[in-house]
Amino acid sequence: METDLLHVALRAGAIYLPDDLPTGTPAQITGPVLGVTSQLLKLGYAPTEQLLHALNGVPPTQLLQILDVVNEVMGTDLNWAPLVRGWDIPTGETFADHLVTLVANLWGEEAGFHGTRLPCGHLIPDGTFPLERYNGCPFCGRQFDTAGFVYQGQGSKLKPLQLWRDAELAAHLRLLLESTVPLNATQADSLKRLLRHLPWPQGIDIKMKETSMLVVDALVEAGHDEQAGTLLTSPTDVLRYLWYRHTGYAQLVKPRTLVNKARIAHSHHYLPLDDSQQAAQDKENALRLHYDRRWCRRVAAWLNALDIDPEKACEQMHPHRAMWVRFIRALRLVEYSHRPSHERLNALLTAFHSQQYPVWQGRVNAGKLKRDTAATLALLKQRPGAFARCLLSTMLWFGPEEVLPAFAQVAHGLPPRLLLTLGSLAAGYFDGEKRMVRPVAAAGRLVDPNPLLRLYSQQQRDDMAIAVNDIYRQSMRRRWEAQQPAASTVYIDPRLDAVPVPVGDRSTTVHDAGSALQGTRFAVEGDNVRIFLQWGKGLPAMHLDMDLSVAITYDDHEEQCAYFNLAPQGAKHSGDIREIPDQVGTAEYVELDLPVLTQRGARFAVFSCNAYSNGELSPGLTVGWMDSRHRMAVDEKTGVAYDPSTVTQLIRIGNDNAKGLVFGVLDVARRVIIWLEMPYGGQNVLALNTAGINAFLKKLAAKPTVGQMLRDKAEVQHLTVTDKRDSADEAYTYQWALDTAAVASVLLKE
Known part of the structure; x- marks a missing residue:
């Protein structure tokens, strides 16, 4: 059985079993299957009845292969011990401890300092760090002791595992190939794996250039x-x-964008360690x-x-x-x-x-400068896609009275994803405030509003946004009316009202344990949220400093739980590791106490990871958070606090990395975590711009939700929406909505 295919199916919440395997029977479940099921339950997965019966026909060696893939994805064979043992009780270390240790290592025992000499060579003076609480050196952050276990079975939620056969795998390949929206990093990786093992499907019409x-x-x-x-x-x-x-x-x-990205990633607070110029030169050489x-x-x-x-x-x-x-x-x-x-x-x-050829864009620019409205709009109508991309600025330049009717004439030829993007961006573009944009291969940034907005009143700008949205809605209604629905009743999962339509903000991280769309909200079940970071898998022992941090915002100030502030009220950090052990990696944790944060009036807690070392976030680095109604333990002897059964979200950093990444925002009052992905520059969380996060959240909130669009589609096609899933002709579940290609094939079909 190919492990690539098992990985692809697991991302979709399924286990793949080839058609040529013996067919299982609904008879009594065999001992090996019971053993695998027990292990999967401890890891947070619950096989469906259909899958259990199918597993009865799988040889024990292949059952082990399935279990190995799940364990690999959840990282159970890695080192999850942090720097501090039993870190849920703070060690009480202070800046003075670091200062005294620095002086002791500069002057040595000859100057009268007495203490413990660690394997890294540092002298820890008596009366500073409580060494019995550490798995490594508290001064340099090198880890000496690792752990070979993780907790299991503390979770209060189980993720269902469906059965996939060859037909489901082939259908998934076709869905990815025919997707009408760009594939995110997880889907792109899945497509590469599938193309290596499956035959080319017939009659494929690839919509996206990427x-x-x-x-x-x-x-x-x-x-x-x-x-x-x-x-x-x-x-x-x-x-x-x-x-x-x-x-x-x-x-x-453009090459200069990649060179600038390398320069920024290798800049350092401490100038002697700054190798940004050399990194830029190396990137230029690599691009030759x-x-x-x-x-x-x-x-x-x-x-x-x-x-x-x-x-x-x-x-x-x-x-x-x-x-x-x-x-x-x-x-x-x-x-x-x-x-x-x-x-x-x-x-x-x-x-x-x-160079004796005309340039369309040059003629458009010339028409704008000459204020030749008719000629410019005639040129723009020749290329509806380019017209859509400059529609909002063109409305401000010539006025909406002439531009919008011209655009409406060609809107029917545009892909739905482009119209939806226009509709969701219009309100934020015309409100006159700074907007969050995310260029390709660059960190997100705030941009100033178009200065031409000052020529229009607030009412005029609001009317423009409504008019653009009307064009989008009318175009979608015409498309849905032209489709012939195969069903008469549909079930729409209520949770889809919290899932934004997957257009415009594709993820560049890989979701091996199950996908989530940016803007999706996860309810917190317990009183604690535990954020984790694991990095260094497969790497030799070396200096590689990745940092996990949380920025907690209040009405009048902001606090950070990070390597420089390990125990602010309502949060605890497991310690700063700067040198990883050999091959198995290392971990950091931050635990948030929601009752304390609520009592103190905290508004949001922003989850962030950064590369303090020169370079970008390490490929293969894993981040996420855990949550459970039950108490989540912290091992007193090793500090291990990872339990795969409590993991709500787990992502893996790919090759398109930034210096820092925001991967979640906790709304403390509502007790929900908003999944998002916002790269930013900076070596630590202090470089994080909370105004940019607010702008990004506003952008996500402006998108229509999957549930809303499904109801609009059902209304246009005269379908009956029922709350009974089993009796509906078509059922749109939360699990279905996690596949952006599947959502696009229903809502954004061209």
Whole structure:
């Protein structure tokens, strides 16, 4: 059984069993299956009855394989011991302890300091740190003692595990390939795994260019260059794939953006440790292009096969002309263009180098500067997608009276995801306040409102937002009316009213234990929330300082629970580890006491992790939080406080990382945790801008919810909404909504 397929199914809340396995019987459950079920329950998973019966036909060796995958995902074989043993009781360490220890290590025992010499070489003076409470050095943060166990079975909620067969796996592959919204990091990783093991489905229509890049890469790796070329329909597609292959980004991110990202990630508070300039130079060197003859022939053949007018192709190439110049040189395309049967490539490069081609965007910009409304709108209507992306600013430039009717004429040709994004962004754009934006490969940032907003009254701006929203709603109604529903009754899970539609804020982290859409709200069951961070898996012992922090906001001030403030009221930190042990990684925890925070008037608690060391967050780093109605233990001897059965959310950092990441916001009064993903720059939580978080939450709140859109769709299609799931023709559950591709196939079908 392929572990890749088990991982993909587990992300969807299922266990995959191939069709060629023996079919289980509903007879008495066998001993091995009972053993696996018992282990899964301790890890927080509950197999359905159908899955239990199917497992009866699985050999014991493959049952072990399933259990190994679940344990790997939940990290039960890693070191979960923090720096402090029994850290739920603070050690009482102070800044003075660190200062005295620093002086003692500078002057040594010869100056009269007496204490304990640790394996790291540091002298801990008597009367400072209580060494019996530590698993390592409290001064340098090196961990000496690790733990080989985790708690199990303390959770008060179980995650159901469904049965997947070959048909469900193939349907999931088709759903990912035909998704009408960009795939997030989890879906992209799942698609790569599925393409390695499943046959290519027939009749696939790939909607997203970024999805095409993943498929092209799989085909190239399999040696199917000609088939891959059929998915590259323009020079921009070819450039996008080459850049994806070179950098891992399926979007055309400019080289200077990646260089600046490396420079920021390697900056340091302590100037002698700042290697930002060297990191920027290293990134520039890494971005240099080098191709062998095999790749030169491959790309030349792709470009030569494009059936497109050279001038039109050059116009598409123009926005990235500097990148094209580098690729043309590195791929020796001029040389290949002179070879027989490469006439199209020759014509393309001749037009490109002569620069005798019109540029659509230049004509649009000229029309705006000349205030030529008719000519500018005529050009914009030629490209509805570009019109949609500049609609809001164009309304301010020319006025909504002429712009909106022109846009309404072409709105029917736009993908629903673009219309939905416009509708949800309009109110925030026209309210005149700063907005949160998140450029590709960069941290989120606040941007000032458009200065042209000052030319309009508040009522006019409100009317503009309503008008844009009306266009979006009318367009969606027309699309739904044109569809032929297969059902007459539908069930809509009430929890879907708290799940935003998955458009515009894709996740760049991997959710191995189950997905969640940004903006989803998780109710807190107990009086404590425990946040965790685990990093260093598979790495040798080294200095690698990752930090877990919580920023607690009050009406008049803000407090942090971090390495520099281990025990503020209502929160406890497990200690700062800066040097990881060999291969098994290490952990940090923060526990929040909700009754204390409520009593003190706390409003929000923001969960954050940062890379204090030079560089970005370590790939493979895992963060999340635990919650249970039952008491969650902390081991007195090792400090281990991890229990997979209590995990509410668990994410793994991929390769597209930032210096810091906000991964959750606790609304203390409402006792709900809002899942979000907001990268930011800075070595610790003090760099966090709470105004940016508020703007991001406002942006998420402006999105329509899945439940709301399903009810609107049911109303348009004259379907009956029932509260009885079993009797409904179609049931839209919370588990279904966690798959963004599935949601898009129902609500945003083109």
